[in-house]
Each structure stands twice: as structure tokens, then as C-alpha cells.
Amino acid sequence: MAAAQSGDRVAYERVLGESVGLIRAVARRQGVPPDQLDDVVQETLITVHRVRHTYDSGRSFHAWLAAIAARRAIDILRQAGRRGRRELHEPLAVELHADEGRASDAAEHAERAAALRAAIATLPPGQREAVEQLGLHERTLAEASELTGRSTGALKVNLHRALKALRDRLHGEP
């Protein structure tokens, strides 16, 4: 990891690849269900990338990584809990408003599209750009990279972060 801090990409990718097993183990210990383990792995890898400067080469890498993975596992469990509570009320809502559903489909669709547009507008410029180029205009990574001047790697990371931010915002997560 110390080599990665100084920009060694090979060492960085190797250490991230080797971290997946430990992250999954930590997430399992925290009680994350098997179908959400990959979410924890992805979130932890992105967090590690973001805070890699906080690693102290004189201390245990495993302790550092495990602490981040445990935090992300708890976040995923909380998000799932909140989503679960909301979804519990959906059958009741459908029952109460069964007839209104079809009639208001178009309005609901327009409302969702507006909410999505508003959420995209609030993204940081780099993430908004990635969503617009790759998601809305359906450009290839190479085309988007040429148009924006950003590397394909940066575009992928920005798109991943943007999708997470949009998912959180549209589902009402903080």
C-alpha cells in the first residue's frame, strides 16, 4: 500500500485484488447477507481509493482495511434496513391506490424523470459529466474520454460514484 501511495499502479491493483477476500470476511462477520457482500467490497474499494493517504506504512494494513470494511458493511446494512422499512408499506399502498396506478402512470413517469434530472444536476461536475456522456448520450468510454479530456479510468470511477449518489438520493438516503 505504501508503494501505491507513491503512485505504483501495479502494486496498487495487486493489493486491492488481494483485499477482496479480507473485505468479504469482515462483511460476513458484521452480518452482511451473502447477496450484499459484493456491494460492501465495491464500496470499500472505492473508499480505500479515496482515503489511501490515511494509511500509515508503519502500522498494520489489515487493521486499516478491516476498519474501513467494517464501517462500509454497517452502512450497507443500515441502507438495507431503511429500504426494507419503506418497502414494507408498498403492498398496502398498491391496495389502497390500485385504480389510480394506471391512470397516473404517465404523470408518475414524468415526475420520476424530473426527479432524476434534478438529482443529476446536483452531482459534482466530474460525476455529472460521466453520467451525461456515458449514460444519457450512450457514448463509448473512448468517445467520452476524447470529448471530456478525462482518462477512461477516471470516467469509470466517476460513473460508479455518480450511480451510487443517485441511488442514495432517489431512495432518500442521506
Add this chain to the structure above:
Amino acid sequence: MAQAPDHQSLIHALGADLAPVRPLRPPLWRAVGWALLLAALAALLAWHYGLAPMLTRWRGAPDLAWAALGAVLTALVGGWVALSLGVPGRPVAQAWLVLPPALLWIGASGVGCLRSWLAPDTVLATAAGARGCLEFILAFSLPLSALLVWLLRRAFPLRPVLTAMIIGLASAAGSASLLEICHEFDAAATDLALHALAVGLVVGANALCGGRLLQPSRRRHVG
């Protein structure tokens, strides 16, 4: 997720985005900066008010000196603990280290309250004086808390609320230590109560605002 995500592709993307970073300085280094600032403020106040009145008070009431020592240690240890909590993997149990100096500070301050009965001639705080202490602690705690938050700007506190509370305690203790230099009277129950109120307000405000400020999900990317 509907299908397992491709970790390798994310790892390649993160690798492509890799840039060299300056490692965060160890918490002890940054804590030295915090201690130096407190020392500089103390030197300014000592230059303005002089140390003689404080030393005279301490000779007459050694418990005040113990309370001041407790406050100084709480500020220093609290600052270091807060900075340590900003580094993933550091044991959270370190937070307990602020307890012994805080108990010394609070316990020795409490002894001062008994003196109004034991030594009735002691010069005690008036209501206005005690209010002045409250204002002093609040006024100094804000910039001191802001400084500790600034020292944590590149850190990643996994327990933001606990970190913010320790910041509040450290900055309130730092303010109380500085107040000792220009405190004109012995501690009375009202004075102590207002000190406690000030510390409570600072810790509570930090927990409310600092917790949000230090929340990992709200921090900007620095890598």
C-alpha cells in the same frame, strides 16, 4: 444486486485513476501542532495578565493547580485522541484515555466548591464573573474546535460523532486551561456549574455539528 459486480474491472478503473498522494502525518505530529498553538495562546495571556496572580492563587488553593493540570492534560490527550480517531484502524478504546485527566480536572474543580464552607474568606466568583467564565470558554472553544476540525481535514474519522465530542472536550479543556491564567477568583458552585455548562455546550454543539462535518460520506474526495 441482480448480478455480481466485476471487482476486477473496478480495481482496474481505480488503478487508472491512481495518483501519488502525500501520506497523512501521524496523529502525534499533528497533536504537537495543537499543543504548540495552546502554548502560544497561553504565552500571550501570560504576557498580558502576568503569572503572579495565578501562582498566588495556586499557593493558597493547591486544588486549583490540580484542576488546571487536569484541564491541560485533558486538552492535550483529547487533541491527540481526536486526531487518532481520524485514522482508520486505530483502536476506538483510546477514547477512554481522556477520562483520567478529565476526572482530575472535574474532581479538583469540585473541591473548590467546598471551600466556601471551609474557608469563608475566600474570594469567590460573582454571578457576573461566572458569566464571564462561561463566555470566555465558549469564545475560545469555537476557534479551538475549528482548529482541531481543520487538523482532521484530510483524516477519515469512522466514528464522527465520538470524534467531534472528544474535539469538544479537548477544546473546552483548552479554554479552561487558558482561563486559569486570567481567572480572578476561586471556584464557587455557581462558577463550577457555569464551567460545566460551557463544557457541556461545547461538547454538545460539536457532537451535533462536528459529527455532520466529519461524517465520512459527506467528505470530499482527496485522493
